[in-house]
Amino acid sequence: MLQQTTVATVKPRFRRFIERWPTVEALAAAPDEEVLSEWAGLGYYARARNLIACARQVAARGSFPSTEVELRKLPGLGAYTAxxxxxxxxxxxxxxxxxxxxxxxxxxxxxxxxxxxxxxxxxxxxxxxxxxxxxxxxxxxxxxxxxxxxxxxxxxxxxxxxxxxxxxxxxxxxxxxxxxxxKLERPHRHGLAWWIERGGAIWLVRRPAKGMLGGMAALPGPEWGDEVPAGPSHAIVAHGFTHFTLDLYVTRRTEPVGDGWWQPIDRLAEAGLPTLYAKAAQAMLSRKEDLAA
Ligand code: SF4
The missing domain is CATH 1.10.1670.10 (Helix-hairpin-Helix base-excision DNA repair enzymes (C-terminal))
Known part of the structure; x- marks a missing residue:
């Protein structure tokens, strides 16, 4: 958790994580979605995916390997950690x-x-x-x-x-x-996300397991690219990743897209949205409050 993340941010999250899955076996048995949701907001989600894979390998072999060479073979353990x-x-x-x-x-x-x-x-x-x-x-x-x-x-x-x-x-x-x-200039990219709201719930999808924010809950939308999406948008969220910056254009849509689920708005915090989509949801919800005021 501490990789690229400050101690102050990690402390409470680490405690909660360890309370929820106190042993390697418990973590190995946890569904991917639950672990990824618990990781939401910490960024660098490959760490969470590797942690799950690593726990499963260790649980399967019965113990941690005890040499650098063998430790290096576990998912997510690079030269330094091993x-x-x-x-x-x-x-x-x-x-x-x-x-x-x-x-x-x-x-x-x-x-x-x-x-x-x-x-x-x-x-x-x-x-x-x-x-x-x-x-x-x-x-x-x-x-x-x-x-x-x-x-x-x-x-x-x-x-x-x-x-x-x-x-x-x-x-x-x-x-x-x-x-x-x-320091090299980070390239800038653009993305589109759809805000699909019905009966007090939002349509969420899970991103593909591989790639940016892999396996995380998200607002649906096409792949990000270099072009500004056509059409009007209701909110624009700026976000910085390690290797590029992104403007995410959020626009309303009526029909659900892709495999997903309706997440009640009053339980959006439980969806495990990564920071980018949590910011997008926040922008859309506060916009709604402003209009209602
Ligand atoms: S290692 Fe050298 S440069 Fe670093 S604090 Fe010690 S004396 Fe200073």
């Missing part, structure tokens, strides 16, 4: 490199390229630094050092335990290491 679990939980001397660790290592060794350009070198250097004794504690210490002392801006070198041998510190400009990648 190494972190192997080191922290199972004490394996795995090389754990997240962004914080990479920054510390790049600065310590005075590497001035972007992390993207020198990641293999950083990984090798981190491997050289990783001890056989308590590799999990070492990994967590490095992560904490990067998060709290060797911060991206204004690193607190005066209290850093690595300062005596740190090349970036010795250069007098530690912030210059590593180089930062230029």
């Amino acid at each position: 190494a972190a679990v192997a080191a922290i939980v199972f004490g394996e001397r795995a090389v754990v490199v997240d962004t914080n660790v990479a920054r510390v290592v790049a600065r310590y060794h005075g590497i001035g390229q972007t992390l993207h350009e020198c990641f293999d070198e950083i990984r090798k250097l981190t491997g050289d630094m990783t001890p056989s004794e308590r590799p999990g504690d070492f990994a967590q210490a490095m992560m904490d050092l990067g998060a709290t002392i060797c911060r991206p801006k204004q690193p607190d070198c005066a209290i850093c335990p690595l300062s005596a041998d740190c090349r970036a510190y010795a250069s007098g400009a530690p912030e210059d290491f590593p180089a930062t990648k230029k």
